[in-house]
Amino acid sequence: SFASLWCQRCIVVGNGYSIHGQHFGKMIDSHHVIIRLNDAPVKEHKKDVGERTSIRLFFPESALPNPLEDSDNDTLMVFVPFKPLDFLWLGEVLLKTRNKTKVGFWRQPPREWNGNVSQLRILNPYVTYEATYKLLQLNASSGRYATTGIIALNLALHMCQEVNIAGFGYPGNHDNTTPIHYYNMGHSRKKELFQHNITAERNWLLKMIELGVIADIASPSFQAQNY
Incomplete structure (x- = not known):
């Protein structure tokens, strides 16, 4: 449970x-709580990203x-709902009644979810709301919202x-050679980023780092x- 997570130092x-190639694994694993995002693999990249997941x-x-193939047995799997259809998907995979519809999803979600149900939690939507409209100060009429990374930071x-x-x-808008993720060589940005404001997120992150609210372990300071 969240209550059992003693968190003096955490890392997102x-x-x-x-x-990629930074060998931050041991440094990441030294944190009390380690938060990971989406479907990012761990085992094959543990030298760079560590192997523990809280x-x-x-x-x-x-x-x-x-x-469970890329998480610990006691990892809290936190479901982040963005739309009503997300709750429908969750109910279907938990009840094993998932149909094959693709309508309403920008990418087809898995038809099965074989996680540890006792470790499943649903994130209060206010955390997403706060990240989007309070931290990033995005306009509700834009239809854009915070990435999972900013939500996790909140x-x-x-x-x-x-x-x-x-x-x-993320790579710059005109950088067509640097991959987006550490775990694949894909360069396509359209589907993954069209509902986010990457410039606003970058500016907010830089501001938080400058104020000392958060720290990037890659920074020389x-x-x-610390090491």
């Missing part, structure tokens, strides 16, 4: 390619059919005394102070 591990946030389109800031990040950030 992003899925960005910037973490919390994994996901939504239907980013769900792993067999999350959750972490409510839970932990010290919040660090790793693997955040963090390295000098």
Whole structure:
């Protein structure tokens, strides 16, 4: 449960390619609470991203059919609903009645979810609302909302005394060579980013780092102070 997570130092591990080859695994695993995002794999990349997972946030389109393959037995699987259809999907996979419809999802979610139901939690939608409209200050009429990474950071800031990040950030708009994620070489951005405001997120992250609210473990100042 969340109550059992003693959190003095936590880290939100992003899925960005910037973490590839950095060998931050041991540094990440040294945190009390480690929050991961969506369907990002761990085992094959543990030198870079570590291997412990305290919390994994996901939504239907980013769900792993067999999350225990890349999570710990006691990992809290936190479902992040964005739309009413997401609750329908969750009910269907839990009741084993999932149909094959693709309508309403930007990517077909898995037809099965074989996670540990006792470790499943549903994130209060206010955390997403707060991240989108309070932290990023996005306009509701834009139809855009915070990425899972910013939502996870908002959750972490409510839970932990010290919040660090790793693997955040996307390639520039005109960078067609750098992969988006550390775990594949794909460059396509359209489907994954069309509902987000990446510029607003980048500016907010830089502001929080400048104010000392969060820290990027890749920064020279963090390295000098901690290792």
